[in-house]
Each structure stands twice: as C-alpha cells, then as structure tokens.
Amino acid sequence: QVRVVESGGGLVQPGGSLRLSCAASESISGDYIMAWYRQAPGNQRELVAAITSGGTKVHSNSVKDRFTISRDNVTNTMYLQMNNLKPEDTAVYYCKWHVYWGQGTQVTVSS
Numbered sequence: 001q002v003r004v005v006e007s008g009g010g011l012v013q014p015g016g017s018l019r020l021s022c023a024a025s026e027s028i029s030g031d032y033i034m035a036w037y038r039q040a041p042g043n044q045r046e047l048v049a050a051i052t053s054g055g056t057k058v059h060s061n062s063v064k065d066r067f068t069i070s071r072d073n074v075t076n077t078m079y080l081q082m083n084n085l086k087p088e089d090t091a092v093y094y095c096k097w098h099v100y101w102g103q104g105t106q107v108t109v110s111s
Contacts, residue, residue: 006021068080
C-alpha cells in the first residue's frame with residue numbers, strides 16, 4: 001500500500017501564495033496520473049490540476065494562470081504552486097497519486 005501525505009496548507013491573505021507538497025512512500029512503475037483535488041464545505045470534490053507520468057499537465061479553468069502543478073520523479077514528490085489566491089480557493093486539498101489518496105491539507109484564504 002502506497003502512503004501519500006500532503007503538506008503546505010495554511011491560512012493566507014487574498015493575493016498571497018502557498019505551495020502544497022505531496023509525497024509518496026514509494027515509487028510506482030508504469031504510466032499513471034497524479035492530481036490535486038479540492039473540496040470546499042458543501043461542495044463536491046473537484047479536480048484542480050493533473051500531471052501524467054510523461055509530464056503532460058492540465059489545470060482547471062478556475063485556477064489556470066494562477067496555479068501550477070509539477071512533480072519530482074527522483075524524490076517521489078508532487079507540488080501545487082498556488083499564486084494570487086482568492087477566498088473561493090478555500091478548501092481541503094487532496095493529492096491523488098495513481099489510485100492512492102492522501103488525507104488532505106486545509107487551505108484557507110481570508111483577510
């Protein structure tokens with residue numbers, strides 16, 4: 001069982017930045033997708049960004065040009081750089097590593 005752990009969440013003012021990290025306990029062979037999701041209270045979990053083994057990236061329209069997904073294959077770590085954060089970005093952010101989910105990290109954007 002691969003263990004996935006997110007970190008980097010917190011409280012930030014509107015317009016601020018945060019970088020989320022997602023670390024996997026072991027490497028996974030083959031092609032697979034890694035992704036960030038988020039879930040705000042009362043809402044369904046939604047895809048924020050995804051990246052393939054080959055490095056192809058996709059970002060949701062709501063975060064495009066503000067968030068950037070990346071990965072480090074050497075350290076088995078994935079990142080989500082979040083800039084120009086808005087109150088509507090407030091949510092629990094989850095990492096999905098192939099089929100494995102992390103426990104989530106809270107991001108709160110408020111003045």
